[in-house]
Amino acid sequence: MKKSILSIVLLLITSITVAQKSQRIAYIDMEYILQNIPEYLEAQNSLGAKVEKWKTKLDKEARAIEVIKTDLSNEKAILTKDLVEEREEDITIKQESLRRLESLYFGPKGDMYNLRRQLVKPIQDQVYNAIQTIASRKKYDFVFDKSGDLVMLYSNKKHDISDLVVKMINIDQKKQQKKDKIAAKKELLKNEGLTDAQKEQIAKKKAVREKKKNDRLSRVKRIEEKRKAKLEERANIRKLLKEKKDALRKSQEEAKKKAAIKESK
Template sequence: MPKIPLVGLVLLALAPAAAAQQRVGHVDSAVILEQMPEFQSAQQEVDRLGERYQAEVDASAREADEAAAEFTAREILYTDEERERALAALADRRQAVDALRRRYFGPEGELFREQQQLLRPAQERLLAAVEAVASEGGYDYVFDRDGDYLFLFAAPANDLTDRVLDELGVGVGSPGR
């Protein structure tokens, strides 16, 4: 049996690992976006909209508070029927304030939609730049360090989806694919 030097064994053992090495990089998108003038101006517009919407909600809430204070001050003068109507009107005002708040600041509210529309071009430009740098540099994956460590780029050659579908015996052309 031929003797293989220890270094040769180590090299043979490492050869598959070396061939399987992948290049991974990361960026901090928050730092990059802070330096992009178009993102900054869009963010300022979103901030202005948020302030305007908040001022409108605050004014509506103040009006509801003033109506409640007026009711409390005169409550003793109302008949039972007038009191019921006044309380219903106060409840309607509070609901209107809540509806306005949801309309502007809810998960699908106007501020969210405006933010998506205004910020998207800068975000898409950033993503295109990441993809260009990753492709030029031979990176297989690029993560975003800002927040939840999202993939910003993954080399298509590393996509195992079709192979996993085959392994599961599920057709590659299945719905949703």
């Protein structure tokens, strides 16, 4: 359906071009442009690293759940009904937590979506702004994306403005870097002219931010310590159950041996 609509649009544009010889058309290769913007490549690499980290964490949680399920299956025969129900409830909670975490990372409005917008969208906006500026200056009526769904059966290289877009983005970025340096120098000079009281106020605000950050890290640390303690407690319970199981099996074997000796007499 989408390709049909694009084909109709192409036919309409072609008809307009034939009817009006003054129409000016250009095209770009979006993939080529993005691959020649270092910031875009860095953003893609950063996003890819995050995605791999999230996938690794999800896989680790999934494997941990499978271990708990296997342990329950092996020990079910020697556990009380209450302990079995407790373990099953724990597994259900962990599975629901895993699903929530997966949705948090890869859901429609999850971390991946937000991070992509944060990293990639500003660069894409730069590209579109550069295209609009060039089209306005060169008086192009239409600019097509060669790498898009609209198939170009033929394209003359002289109408390709991809390199021009890349150059314009590089120029804009250099201008922005220059502005940032000037702003940083102004801020530095501004701080140098501050009174001791003003400097102290800035230092206090910085200390408050640092304290909030440290408090947040401390809360995360406490939660992690509680989680580890709980896991250790469960490991000790499994160890005790295993020891009881081994002791029971040993007792049964000794009983069988005694019974066999008694029968032989």
